[in-house]
Amino acid sequence: MTSEADRYRAPALDKGLDILELLAAQPHGLTRAEIVKAMGRSPSEIYRMLERLVAREYVLRSVEGDRYSLSLKLYVLGHRHPPVDRLVARAQPLMDAYAKAAEQSCHLSIYDRGNLTVIAQTPSPGNWGMSIPLGARVSLIDTGSGHAVLAFQTPQHRSEMLAAHVALDGEVPIERDELDAMLEEVRRSGLWLGESKQAWGVTDISIPVMDPYDEAMAVLTSPYVRRIDRHIGPDLQRACDLLKEAARGLGVNG
Known part of the structure; x- marks a missing residue:
């Protein structure tokens, strides 16, 4: 057939x-x-x-x-309708749907001059939550977003990105052997999931958005904050599943 x-x-x-x-x-x-x-x-x-x-x-x-x-x-x-604008236009409804279903904020970042830049964000739908502003610079080295992007690159491209990296304010240094081990785990699991190195009580979920060549062209990140009052929202695993769905919808094979 x-x-x-x-x-x-x-x-x-x-x-x-x-x-x-x-x-x-x-x-x-x-x-x-x-x-x-x-x-x-x-x-x-x-x-x-x-x-x-x-x-x-x-x-x-x-x-x-x-x-x-x-x-x-x-x-x-291609530049009559800039690629970043197209990416944001596709991402925003998926991010809005994620925020509503997971009750968490999320943001979309792309690699830019040695680190990452946030190009889209959606706040959590409730009265409180953690969110990253548009245009914020995010470290390539000590964040879930950076690890998710670095893990899914060719070795040459990864080396070029690391060579261009300049440490941001407050960045936690990581030895190259330790970083390589983290990236291998991200490749194995398909995402970064771990405690934030920037804020207490936050679990970062970062999932790569893949391009046609199986490299990460962007990353979706949700700084998951667990509520401890009487409201019972989606748990961490549910938030991971919802963010994976959004990333698949945004990727080239989505």
């Missing part, structure tokens, strides 16, 4: 996208012969597709006429 992914195939479109993805990984471009070889297709069908991509200005042909590379058109199109 035909799989769901193959049901509505458009071979010409697939071919064009294959060329774009191939050229995206080649900063100096490729010749037509190199593209033909890499894609395993006939020279005639590659020639026609390349000419259309050049005509629509998605691909540039060198002055000599023998090398093709990506133009900036895809970049320009």
